[in-house]
Amino acid sequence: MSQPISVIILGATGSVGRTAADVLSELGPDKARVDGLVAHRQVDALWALGRKLGARWVGVTDPEAGRRLFDREGGGRPAVLVGWEAIVAQGIGEAPPGTKVVGAITGFAGLWPTLRALERGLDVLLANKETLVAAGELVTATARRSGSRLVPVDSEHSALLQCLGLAQPFRRLILTCSGGPFRGWSRKALERVTPAMALAHPNWRMGPKITVDSATLMNKGLEVIEAHWLFGVPYDQIAVVIHPQSIVHSMVEFVDGAVMAQLGWPDMRLPVQVALSWPERWPLEGPSLDLVGRQLTFEAVDEGTFPALSLARQAGEAGGLYPAALNAANEEAVAAFLDGRLGFLAMEGVVRAVLDRPWPTGPVETLEQVVAVDAEARAVARAAMARWEAGTPPVG
Ligand SMILES: NC(=O)c1ccc[n+]([C@@H]2O[C@H](COP(=O)([O-])OP(=O)(O)OC[C@H]3O[C@@H](n4cnc5c(N)ncnc54)[C@H](OP(=O)(O)O)[C@@H]3O)[C@@H](O)[C@H]2O)c1
Structure with a gap:
């Protein structure tokens, strides 16, 4: 029997992170062992998960939040690491060779640890x-240099x-797209649209940021850029089609016109496990897809x-740091919308206002370039x- 894989989950307390934890728990220690789990503030949930999965x-x-957990549980097992520096040095840095890192943090905060893991x-x-999206050129170049693989977990990719x-x-x-909760609306x-309405996605249960992005279709836009970097494909070869049932997760049209699709229930356990096992396939319990009578x-x-x-x-087409x-x-617009400070349609106005500025279009080779533009754009x-709060209407 092959050695169990070692896994770290960044964002272990989130929707994808918990799904990954469930998949690992189902696989059991003969197949996969949890080295480390990372969260931002939900320390009780993190600790419980760490104990359950036997994390190092x-x-x-x-x-x-980290100091609170350290004061309560420090010195035992799992070890408690506080702050990114410790997590990268003692967690990611001391993980067994071949450890797979599940990147399930939401937002720009995931960039730095992803780069550190790839560099290792x-x-x-x-x-x-x-x-x-923020640093595709830098992230893919880092992976190429170190020989690490970037494997998608997003269901479409x-x-x-x-x-x-x-x-x-x-x-x-x-790429297929459910159309979100407001498909067909004027x-x-x-x-x-209120935050509560936007947070009710018809097919997927996900964290708040991606759920709002799915309602505006920005999520699909981010996924187009993600596909460009993951598969090295020009933008004019990436199409999007609305598929409200979320059964066909995406398709490839080959040069001879044949189209292949991957189908399945909308359940993130499959893409998570495929990423863990790739290029192998491992068994996963769940109801078979029955298409009879289904449109x-x-x-x-x-x-x-x-x-x-x-x-x-x-x-994406403008390239560089756009x-x-x-x-x-x-990210700023979604946070403001969720706080009740910004209307649903005004989110696109914020993005337009930022894209109207000139941003560098040259090569993106350092994290500093990305961090500087991220701060300026925010x-x-x-x-x-x-x-706009002072009175100028936000919708362009
Ligand atoms: N949910 C899905 O089905 C799905 C599908 C495809 C792709 N994705 C992508 O996967 C990522 C995660 O989505 P999600 O829905 O799982 O999000 P989520 O439920 O909001 O979870 C986010 C996770 O990231 C952690 N986190 C948040 N801010 C952080 C920060 N500043 N520093 C470090 N950690 C931080 C959270 O920790 P705390 O809990 O401690 O705050 C939590 O563990 C997103 O990029 C999303 O687009 C999600």
């Missing part, structure tokens, strides 16, 4: 799409990976009503929102 260490990125030569199983299989020549990648109706439908994206997808495409600026603006976004 748990890491808390928020220093105050560890494979990263990436759900955290913002990392690839996992589907593409599974369809591509032997890397046969293809014409197009076709702009007028969207004006009344699978496809329609074009209404980009007039949901412009976030084309804003993301424009940023996607980093887009990502920062979107400042531009906040200034735009402050102006």
Whole structure:
């Protein structure tokens, strides 16, 4: 029997992180062992998970929350690491060779640890799409240099990976998109959308940021940029089609016109396990997909009503640090919307205001370049929102 794999989960207390923990628990210690688990503030949930999975260490990125856990549990097992420096040095740095790192943190905060893990030569199983949007060039170059693999966990990109299989020549990648909770709505109706309405996704249970992104279709825009970097494909070869049932997770059109799709229930356990086992396949319990009597439908994206997808495409095509600026603006806008400080349609206004600025389009070779643009774009976004609070209408 082969050796069990060793796994670290960054963002272990989130939606993807907990799914990964469940998959690892199901696989059992003969197949997979948990080296470390990282969370931001939910220390009780993290500690319970660390004990249950027999982790070597748990890491808390928020220093105050981390010190609380350390005061209570420090000195025992799992070891408690407080702050990113300790997590990277003693956690990721001392993980057994070949450890796989599940990147399930939400947002730009996932970039730095992802880069450190790749630099150490560890494979990263990436759900955290913002990392690839903000710094795809830097992240993929880092992986190439160290020989680590970047394996997608996002269900659409996992589907593409599974369809591509032997890397046969293809014409197009076709990402499917549920359309979110407001598919078919008018702009007028969207004006009344509240955070509670946006947080009710029809097919997937996910963290708040990605759920709001799915409602605006910005999520699909981020995924187009993610696909560009993961599969090295020009933007004009990445299509998006609405598929409300979320059964077809994405498709590849090969050079001879054949189209292959990956189908399954909307359940993140599969893409997580595929990433862990890839290129092997391991058994996973669950109901078989029964298509009898089920309608699978496809329609074009209404980009007039949901412009976030084309804003993301424009940023991707502009290249350089435009996607980093887009990502920062979107993170600020989503946070403000969830806080009740910004309307649903005003989120796209924030992104537009930031993309209207000139951003560098040259090569992106250092983390410092990305961090500087991320900070500047957030400042531009906040200034735009402050102006609008003072009375200027936000919707362009
Ligand atoms: N959910 C899905 O089904 C799904 C599917 C595909 C891709 N994704 C992508 O996967 C990523 C995670 O999504 P999610 O839905 O699992 O998010 P989530 O439920 O909000 O969980 C986020 C996780 O990241 C941690 N975290 C948040 N802010 C952090 C920070 N500043 N520093 C360090 N850790 C931080 C959280 O820790 P605390 O709990 O301690 O705050 C939590 O463990 C996102 O990039 C999303 O786009 C998600």
